[in-house]
Amino acid sequence: MKIFNRIFTALVFLFLYAPLFVMMFFSFNEGKSTSVFEGFSFRWYKELFTTGDxxxxxxxxxxxxxxxxxxxxxxxxxxxxxxxxxxxxxxxxxxxxxxxxxxxxxxxxxxxxxxxxxxxxxxxxxxxxxxxxxxxxxxxxxxxxxxxxxxxxxxxxxxxxxxxxxxxxxxxxxxxxxxxxxxxxxxxxxxxxxxxxxxxxxxxxxxxxxxxxxxxQTLPLKIYAMTKKTVKPDMYALSSLMFIVILLLMVAVNLVSQDEKKKPQRRHTFPAKRVVAGIMTVIVVISIIFALTYENDDYESQIVYRSTYTQEYAGTVLNVFNWGEYISDGSDDSLNVNKEFEKLTGIKVNYTNYESNEAMYAKLKSDAVSYDIIIPSDYMIARLIEENMLTKLDLSKIDNYDLIDERYKGLYFDENDEYSIPYTVGLVGIIYNTTMVEGTPDSWSIMWDEKYSGQILQFNNSRDGFMTAQCLLGQDLNSTNKADWDAAAELLKEQSPILGARVMDEIFNKMESGNAAIAPYYAGDFLTMQEVNPDLEFFYPKEGTNVFVDSVCIPSSVQNYEAALMYINFLLEPEIALANAEYICYASPNISVVNNDNYSLKGDPYLYGTDADYPTQYYHNLDKETRDYYEALWEEIIRTSS
Amino acid sequence: MKKSSRNVLLNTPYVIWSALFVIVPLGIVAYYAFTDADGTFTFNNIKNLGNYGSTIADSLIYSFVATIICLIIAYPFAYFLANFSENSQRTLMLLVMLPMWMNLLIRTYSWMNILEQNGLINNVLTRLGLEPVQFLGTAGAVIFGMIYNYLPYMIIPIYNVISKLDHSLLDAASDLGCNSFQRIIKVIIPLSKPGILSGIAMVFVPSVSTFYISQKLGSGKILLIGDTIERFMKTSYNYNMGAALSLILMALILISTFIMNKSARDDKELIV
The missing domain is CATH 1.10.3720.10 (MetI-like)
Known part of the structure; x- marks a missing residue:
C-alpha cells in the first residue's frame, strides 16, 4: 500500500512537471524549433538578452x-x-x-x-x-x-x-x-x-x-501572440530562468518558516538556513532589479539612407499595429527595424500584433485604441476605406514612394493610391512533405485525399478556408450567390473528418516538425519552413488561387500623423525594405529590393516566378449579408467536425 | 457614532471602486446583451443563443468531466500527501504550487509539443512498435489540458482540509470498530467536503470558460463558450452576441454555485 501511495504521488508529480521539463530541455536547442532538438547550445539565452523585445x-x-x-x-x-x-x-x-x-x-x-x-x-x-x-x-x-x-x-x-x-x-x-x-x-x-x-x-x-x-504589451500577451506563430526557444529560456528564480524564492520562504518553528532551541547555533534563505532572496531581488533596468543599448547604425530624417518628432510615440512576425526584429542577426527607426528619429515605437485582418478591424472599430500605422490586406483596405476608417496619405512626405513597382500601383482597392502603400505581396499555395506524400501533386484535391487522413491542415479562418473549396469548385472567390457558398460548405464538411487540424500560424511548427503532410499557406512562409525542414515542397494548384497585397495604411484615429508618414517612408528605404523582405520571406513590391544582388531571394521562382499559368483572384470586400452567411456556415462546419 | 463613521470612511474607496469596476461593468454587459449594434433594445441576441446550444453543452460536459477526473486524482493525492512527515509535506506542497507560477500558455503549448503526431509520446509508441495516436484535436486532449492546468486548484483546498483534520476523530472511529476503508468513507470524506466543494468550484469555473486550451489542444476543431466569446469580441466585432454569451456563462456559474452551496448547507444541517 505504501509503495502504491508513493508511485501514485510520483506519477502525479511527473504529470505536473512533464511540460516544464520539455520546456527547459528545448530552451537549450541549437535550432529554432520547440519540437526538433538539433543540438545543445546557450544560443537562446544569449538571444534573450541581446535581441527582440x-x-x-x-x-x-x-x-x-x-x-x-x-x-x-x-x-x-x-x-x-x-x-x-x-x-x-x-x-x-x-x-x-x-x-x-x-x-x-x-x-x-x-x-x-x-x-x-x-x-x-x-x-x-x-x-x-x-x-x-x-x-x-x-x-x-x-x-x-x-x-x-x-x-x-x-x-x-x-x-x-x-x-x-x-x-x-x-x-x-x-x-x-x-x-x-x-x-x-x-x-x-x-x-x-x-x-x-x-x-x-x-x-x-x-x-x-x-x-x-x-x-x-505584457509577457503573457506576447507569449500568446507567439504561440499563434512559433514559440521561439527564447521564450522557453526566459520561462526556465523565471522558474529558477521562483524556485529559489519559494525555497527561501520555506527555509525561513522552518527556522522560525525551531527558533527557541536554535538561537545559539549558526542560523545557516536563514543565511541561505537570505542569499536566495538577494539573488531574486537582484534579478528583478536587473530585469527592470535592463537596457540593451550597444546598438550602432551603419545604414546609409536615401531620404533625410530629422529629430523633429523626437520624444513622441508611434503606435504600430502589424501582423505577428511581420517585421525584421533583430533576431538571428537581422536588423531591428523599429530600434533603427527609434535611433534615427527619437520617436518611440510601440509595436503590437494582430493575427487576422478581422481581429485588426474589430480592435480599430472599438474606437478604444488609436494606432498610427496598420498593415491590412487588400479586401480589408477596401472595407476600411468604405467605412471612412483610413486617413489619406500625404505622398509629398513619402519620398521613397517612387521605389514601389508600377505593377502594384492603382490596385483595385485603392485605385488612386490615396490610402495605402504596398508592403508585401503573395499567393496561397500548398505545402507538402515529400517524405509523406507520393508523387507531385498539382491540385487542391489533394486536401480531400483520404490517403492522408489526419495529416491535412486547413486554414482556421473562414475566408481562407472557404477559398480552398471555392478554388477546387472553380468558383468566383467573391461570389454573392448563396448557392455557391453552400456548395463550398458541403465540400468542407466532407473534408472535416480527414483534417488533422485547423491552424493559422501554428502551421509552422506542424509542418517543420513533420506533424502534418499537407497544408495550404503562403509561398513566403513556405520558404521559412523549408529552411528548417528541407523535405518540404510547394506548388500552386492548377485550379487557381488567391493573391493578396498587404499595404501600409494610416487609420483615421491617428494621433501622430507626421511621424507615421516618416515611418512609412522609412519602411520603403532600400536597406530597411531589404531587411524586411529577407526576414518575412514574402515577395516585395519594392524595386530596390527586387533588383538588389544581395537579396538572397532575388528571382526566387515561388515568389517572383514568371506570370503564372493558373488563374489568381483577389479577395474583395463582400457585403454584410454574404459575410454573415458564410460565417454562419463556417461555424456549422467546425461544429460538425467535433 | 464616531467609530461607525470611521468605518464608512474606510470603506468608501472600495465601495466606489467596486461600484465602478465590478457592478457597473456587469450592468454594461447586460446592456450590450439586450441591444443591437445601433443601441436599440432587442431580444434577438438572447434568441440567437439557441444556435450555440451544442457549444454550451460541450463546454459544460468537458469541464464537468475534467472536474470529476481532477477530483479522482486530487483526493487520494492530497490524502497521501497529508500522511508524509511535516517537512516533506511542506516541500511537496511547494512542488505542487510551483508549476502554477509558470505561464499557463507556455505549459499548454509545451503539452502540444508532447502530444503532437510525432511528439514525445508518439515517438515512444512507435519505438515500441505501436501505431501513433492522434491526441490533438480530440475532446480528450481538451479535457486533458483542463485537468493538467487546474489540478493544483483541486489539490490545494482538499489538502488544506485533510491536513487539519482532528486526529482524535479518526482514532475514535477506529476505536468504535471502523476499518481503515470505512474510516475514509465515513469520517474523512464527509469532513473534507468543504475542501472538495471549493476545489470543484476552482476547477470548474476556469475550465468552462477557457478558450486557450481548446484553441491549442483542440486544433481548431473544437469550439467552447470561451472560444465563441473570444471570436465575437476579438474578430467578428459583435459585442452584443459576445455580451449575451458572457451573460449566459455567468448565469450558468451562478446556478451551479447556488446548487453547490445549497447541497453544502443541507449537509451541514444533517451533521448538526
Whole structure:
C-alpha cells in the first residue's frame, strides 16, 4: 500500500512537471524549433538578452504587477479593516458578496465586462484611445483587491480586540493604536495578500487580453501572440530562468518558516538556513532589479539612407499595429527595424500584433485604441476605406514612394493610391512533405485525399478556408450567390473528418516538425519552413488561387500623423525594405529590393516566378449579408467536425 | 457614532471602486446583451443563443468531466500527501504550487509539443512498435489540458482540509470498530467536503470558460463558450452576441454555485 501511495504521488508529480521539463530541455536547442532538438547550445539565452523585445515585455509585466499589487494592497487593507469594524451584519454581507464577484466570475467575463465598460465610457466622452496602460492597471487592481481582502480578514478576526482597547485606554489615539497594535498582527496577512496579488497580476493573460491598449504589451500577451506563430526557444529560456528564480524564492520562504518553528532551541547555533534563505532572496531581488533596468543599448547604425530624417518628432510615440512576425526584429542577426527607426528619429515605437485582418478591424472599430500605422490586406483596405476608417496619405512626405513597382500601383482597392502603400505581396499555395506524400501533386484535391487522413491542415479562418473549396469548385472567390457558398460548405464538411487540424500560424511548427503532410499557406512562409525542414515542397494548384497585397495604411484615429508618414517612408528605404523582405520571406513590391544582388531571394521562382499559368483572384470586400452567411456556415462546419 | 463613521470612511474607496469596476461593468454587459449594434433594445441576441446550444453543452460536459477526473486524482493525492512527515509535506506542497507560477500558455503549448503526431509520446509508441495516436484535436486532449492546468486548484483546498483534520476523530472511529476503508468513507470524506466543494468550484469555473486550451489542444476543431466569446469580441466585432454569451456563462456559474452551496448547507444541517 505504501509503495502504491508513493508511485501514485510520483506519477502525479511527473504529470505536473512533464511540460516544464520539455520546456527547459528545448530552451537549450541549437535550432529554432520547440519540437526538433538539433543540438545543445546557450544560443537562446544569449538571444534573450541581446535581441527582440522579450525583455521589454518582461519589464512591462513587472511594472504592472508591482503597481497593481501595491495599490490593491493599500485599498484592500483599508477595506478589510473597515469591513471588520462594521456593526451592520447586512452591510458586511453585501460588501463581502461584492468582493466575491471578481473571484467567482470566470476571467473571461471579468475581462469582457471591463472592456465593454471602457469602450462604452470612451465612446460616451469621445475618447479615441480609452484602452491604455491605465485601463490595464485598473483591471489588475480590480481582480487583485478581493484576494488581498481575503488574506487579511482571517488575521483581523484573530486579532484580540481587547488589545486595541487596552492601547486606547493607555492613551493611544485610535490611529496610533491601529499602527502599533492592529497592523503588526495582520502584517503576515497583508504580505501574503500582496504576494498573491503580485503573482496573479504577473500571470494574468485573459483579463489583460481584453483590456490592453495599443501602448503596452505584457509577457503573457506576447507569449500568446507567439504561440499563434512559433514559440521561439527564447521564450522557453526566459520561462526556465523565471522558474529558477521562483524556485529559489519559494525555497527561501520555506527555509525561513522552518527556522522560525525551531527558533527557541536554535538561537545559539549558526542560523545557516536563514543565511541561505537570505542569499536566495538577494539573488531574486537582484534579478528583478536587473530585469527592470535592463537596457540593451550597444546598438550602432551603419545604414546609409536615401531620404533625410530629422529629430523633429523626437520624444513622441508611434503606435504600430502589424501582423505577428511581420517585421525584421533583430533576431538571428537581422536588423531591428523599429530600434533603427527609434535611433534615427527619437520617436518611440510601440509595436503590437494582430493575427487576422478581422481581429485588426474589430480592435480599430472599438474606437478604444488609436494606432498610427496598420498593415491590412487588400479586401480589408477596401472595407476600411468604405467605412471612412483610413486617413489619406500625404505622398509629398513619402519620398521613397517612387521605389514601389508600377505593377502594384492603382490596385483595385485603392485605385488612386490615396490610402495605402504596398508592403508585401503573395499567393496561397500548398505545402507538402515529400517524405509523406507520393508523387507531385498539382491540385487542391489533394486536401480531400483520404490517403492522408489526419495529416491535412486547413486554414482556421473562414475566408481562407472557404477559398480552398471555392478554388477546387472553380468558383468566383467573391461570389454573392448563396448557392455557391453552400456548395463550398458541403465540400468542407466532407473534408472535416480527414483534417488533422485547423491552424493559422501554428502551421509552422506542424509542418517543420513533420506533424502534418499537407497544408495550404503562403509561398513566403513556405520558404521559412523549408529552411528548417528541407523535405518540404510547394506548388500552386492548377485550379487557381488567391493573391493578396498587404499595404501600409494610416487609420483615421491617428494621433501622430507626421511621424507615421516618416515611418512609412522609412519602411520603403532600400536597406530597411531589404531587411524586411529577407526576414518575412514574402515577395516585395519594392524595386530596390527586387533588383538588389544581395537579396538572397532575388528571382526566387515561388515568389517572383514568371506570370503564372493558373488563374489568381483577389479577395474583395463582400457585403454584410454574404459575410454573415458564410460565417454562419463556417461555424456549422467546425461544429460538425467535433 | 464616531467609530461607525470611521468605518464608512474606510470603506468608501472600495465601495466606489467596486461600484465602478465590478457592478457597473456587469450592468454594461447586460446592456450590450439586450441591444443591437445601433443601441436599440432587442431580444434577438438572447434568441440567437439557441444556435450555440451544442457549444454550451460541450463546454459544460468537458469541464464537468475534467472536474470529476481532477477530483479522482486530487483526493487520494492530497490524502497521501497529508500522511508524509511535516517537512516533506511542506516541500511537496511547494512542488505542487510551483508549476502554477509558470505561464499557463507556455505549459499548454509545451503539452502540444508532447502530444503532437510525432511528439514525445508518439515517438515512444512507435519505438515500441505501436501505431501513433492522434491526441490533438480530440475532446480528450481538451479535457486533458483542463485537468493538467487546474489540478493544483483541486489539490490545494482538499489538502488544506485533510491536513487539519482532528486526529482524535479518526482514532475514535477506529476505536468504535471502523476499518481503515470505512474510516475514509465515513469520517474523512464527509469532513473534507468543504475542501472538495471549493476545489470543484476552482476547477470548474476556469475550465468552462477557457478558450486557450481548446484553441491549442483542440486544433481548431473544437469550439467552447470561451472560444465563441473570444471570436465575437476579438474578430467578428459583435459585442452584443459576445455580451449575451458572457451573460449566459455567468448565469450558468451562478446556478451551479447556488446548487453547490445549497447541497453544502443541507449537509451541514444533517451533521448538526
Amino acid at each position: 522579450t525583455m521589454t515585455a518582461l519589464r512591462n509585466t513587472l511594472v504592472l504587477a508591482i503597481c497593481s499589487a501595491a495599490i490593491a494592497t493599500v485599498i484592500g487593507t483599508i477595506t478589510a479593516v473597515g469591513i471588520h469594524g462594521m456593526k451592520s451584519k447586512w452591510g458586511k454581507k453585501v460588501l463581502l458578496t461584492v468582493n466575491d464577484i471578481p473571484m467567482m466570475n470566470p476571467d473571461i467575463v471579468t475581462g469582457v465586462s471591463l472592456m465593454l465598460l471602457f469602450v462604452f465610457v470612451g465612446r460616451l466622452i469621445g475618447l479615441s484611445n480609452s484602452l491604455s496602460f491605465t485601463t490595464l492597471l485598473i483591471s489588475h487592481i480590480t481582480f487583485n483587491i478581493p484576494y488581498v481582502i481575503l488574506n487579511i480578514m482571517p488575521k483581523l478576526r484573530q486579532t484580540d480586540i481587547h488589545l486595541v482597547e487596552a492601547a486606547q485606554d493607555l492613551g493611544c489615539p485610535p490611529v496610533t493604536a491601529f499602527f502599533k497594535v492592529v497592523l503588526p498582527s495582520i502584517s503576515s496577512g497583508i504580505l501574503s495578500g500582496a504576494v498573491m496579488a503580485f503573482t496573479l497580476s504577473l500571470d494574468d493573460f485573459i483579463i489583460s487580453y481584453y483590456t490592453v491598449g495599443s501602448d503596452f
